[in-house]
Amino acid sequence: MARKTKRKKKTKRKLARPQLPMQRQLNLRDEETHFDLRPIFERLNQRYFRGRLRGYRVVWGRRRKHRPRDHFVFGTIQEEDRVIRINWALNRPFVPLWFLQYVLYHEMLHSVVPDEVLSPGRRRVHTQEFNRREREFPSYRRARRWEEENLSRFLR
Ligand SMILES: [Zn+2]
Numbered sequence: 180m181a182r183k184t185k186r187k188k189k190t191k192r193k194l195a196r197p198q199l200p201m202q203r204q205l206n207l208r209d210e211e212t213h214f215d216l217r218p219i220f221e222r223l224n225q226r227y228f229r230g231r232l233r234g235y236r237v238v239w240g241r242r243r244k245h246r247p248r249d250h251f252v253f254g255t256i257q258e259e260d261r262v263i264r265i266n267w268a269l270n271r272p273f274v275p276l277w278f279l280q281y282v283l284y285h286e287m288l289h290s291v292v293p294d295e296v297l298s299p300g301r302r303r304v305h306t307q308e309f310n311r312r313e314r315e316f317p318s319y320r321r322a323r324r325w326e327e328e329n330l331s332r333f334l335r
Contacts, residue, residue, distance in 0.1 A: 281322035
């Protein structure tokens, strides 16, 4: 699970089909959604972080045409912009809620556990402290096992 540093603004890409009015776009997106990220985030925030994560947006990443070949990024966090982005491929009925919760918890943990600076320009984000706290998550072991057993479903 990679953590991204701040990204540059992307250039706008042209829409292949005519743009729908905003309301219809939102409705369309709701229909396609299996999990609602916001309440899941809020519950985790209260339960494990005492509501410490403030001003975060939690969004699905953009859809990709092809599954990746050998590397799958479940989620990312951009702390500067306060955006947690979850891979849209997790928005599927076969994904257990506790796995999605684990993915979110992992990204949220990055916002409270400091990185270690190894040398100028080199940081460790999954520090011992991070790993220790990650293992405290109740479904950690189950989630890691599920990840191992199901990774191929997310790859090409
Ligand atoms: Zn991570």
